[in-house]
Amino acid sequence: MSFSWARPYEPKHPVARWIDERLPLPRLVYGAIGGGYPVPRNLNYWWNFGVLAGIFLTIQIVTGIVLAMHYYASVDGAFTSVNQLIMRDVSAGWLLRYAHMNGASFFFIVTYIHIFRGLYYGSYKAPRELVWMLGLVIYLLMMATAFMGYVLPWGQMSYWGAQVITGFFSAFPMIGEPLRIWILGGYAPDQAALTRFFSLHYLLPFVIAAVVILHIWALHIPGSSNPTGVDVKDERDTLPFHPFYTAKDGWFAAAFLLVYALLTYFAPNYLGHPDNYIPANPLATPAHIVPEWYFWPFYAILRSCTFNLFWIDAKLWGVLAMFGSILLLFFLPWIDRSPVRSGSYRPVFKRFFWLLVVDIVILGYVGGAPITPFNAALGQIAAAYYFVHFLIILPLVSAFETPLPLPNSISESVLHGETAEAAPVGQAPRPGSVATATAE
Numbered sequence: 001m002s003f004s005w006a007r008p009y010e011p012k013h014p015v016a017r018w019i020d021e022r023l024p025l026p027r028l029v030y031g032a033i034g035g036g037y038p039v040p041r042n043l044n045y046w047w048n049f050g051v052l053a054g055i056f057l058t059i060q061i062v063t064g065i066v067l068a069m070h071y072y073a074s075v076d077g078a079f080t081s082v083n084q085l086i087m088r089d090v091s092a093g094w095l096l097r098y099a100h101m102n103g104a105s106f107f108f109i110v111t112y113i114h115i116f117r118g119l120y121y122g123s124y125k126a127p128r129e130l131v132w133m134l135g136l137v138i139y140l141l142m143m144a145t146a147f148m149g150y151v152l153p154w155g156q157m158s159y160w161g162a163q164v165i166t167g168f169f170s171a172f173p174m175i176g177e178p179l180r181i182w183i184l185g186g187y188a189p190d191q192a193a194l195t196r197f198f199s200l201h202y203l204l205p206f207v208i209a210a211v212v213i214l215h216i217w218a219l220h221i222p223g224s225s226n227p228t229g230v231d232v233k234d235e236r237d238t239l240p241f242h243p244f245y246t247a248k249d250g251w252f253a254a255a256f257l258l259v260y261a262l263l264t265y266f267a268p269n270y271l272g273h274p275d276n277y278i279p280a281n282p283l284a285t286p287a288h289i290v291p292e293w294y295f296w297p298f299y300a301i302l303r304s305c306t307f308n309l310f311w312i313d314a315k316l317w318g319v320l321a322m323f324g325s326i327l328l329l330f331f332l333p334w335i336d337r338s339p340v341r342s343g344s345y346r347p348v349f350k351r352f353f354w355l356l357v358v359d360i361v362i363l364g365y366v367g368g369a370p371i372t373p374f375n376a377a378l379g380q381i382a383a384a385y386y387f388v389h390f391l392i393i394l395p396l397v398s399a400f401e402t403p404l405p406l407p408n409s410i411s412e413s414v415l416h417g418e419t420a421e422a423a424p425v426g427q428a429p430r431p432g433s434v435a436t437a438t439a440e
């Protein structure tokens, strides 16, 4: 499809032209995120979170590289290097550390919103299945990176978190224990584990960045979906990415980063655990070992398997359920067979979507709370519902639901019946038109 507003990239400056003829990188960027890239004109604010995820990935890489310049990856020096050297002696070291700590939490917040946007608007459906699956690969890599990063300060939660999480592997019969010892480089977390976790924690964000490039590349083949889920029909349905979405993404990112700055400056330890300010002690197990908040729903699923079934024991069921809860998302494009993408036109799907959100919030609460009989039962119900949602409810809803009528085109849905010609790309609607009346 060609777009009359899309001007080909023409470098004006002789130096830019010289570079472009030899390495057409600026041309590539212009086509990907500049004035040459067509985007549906009706994207709402939920579409801002992909760019925000990219911003937080960048913040993590930049702050992480500088932190690594002052960090000692040794079991004797790690805790002091973080809590004394970086926090007190390095200029603005406290800011770097708090920005990195809270940056991890915010990276997960924006990524979770980005994922739920995809779940609600059916962004995982054809032709964007690979965009979705590459996103899940990014998410798994993020989890591995965050887990290893949490070990680095070598506090009590670092140590015992590493014990518990690497302990998952020993649930597998035969290969489990040798695998765990191989991963740790010993029988318990120690120097070998700390050194390799530091090395991988430094490496993985760059692997994530590489997968993000594939993610965006795969997205740019069909282009972004939109809140109606209706395909772009002609150029009236689109706007150039720049300046329209650079402006919208830009101001929203500034507002969102303000919230991040508020937490980083005024409540930097709010999302952390106080026990991680106690140096790691292999002889003193904390009363209540919890991972970081963004793992809580999965931790709840893990702990909800408390009984042996068939020839598999409870611990292995827990590990299988936890990994299964993420792996099943790879099959979502084929589990949900409805031809309608957007949840806004799927009345039954929409209700179950919100029920799933509540279910995951409950799982999150249970994962972070101490185990009591009530919490354990609540966790089991919520974990069972999670699987029922994806494996039973979603296939049934997609087979039997009657969707609402879809708009004929994106521009029709935007202009509320006004003809799309009334508001050509990049210009204000005609005075007195329906679009102007709505804006007023």
Ligand code: HEM
Pocket (backbone or CB within 6 Å): 046, 047, 048, 049, 050, 051, 053, 054, 055, 057, 111, 114, 115, 118, 121, 122, 123, 124, 128, 131, 132, 134, 135, 136, 138, 139, 208, 212, 215, 216, 219, 223, 224, 225, 226
């Ligand atoms: C570092 C992490 C990530 C970055 C930087 C990133 C970046 C982006 C960007 C810039 C877009 C286009 C703008 C938008 O639609 O918001 C996008 C779209 C998309 N992303 Fe991600 N993403 C990340 C993680 C994920 C994850 C974890 C998933 C899902 C599991 C995912 C699934 C998708 C899907 C399905 C789309 C297409 C949305 C549509 O057009 O409807 N992404 N991503």
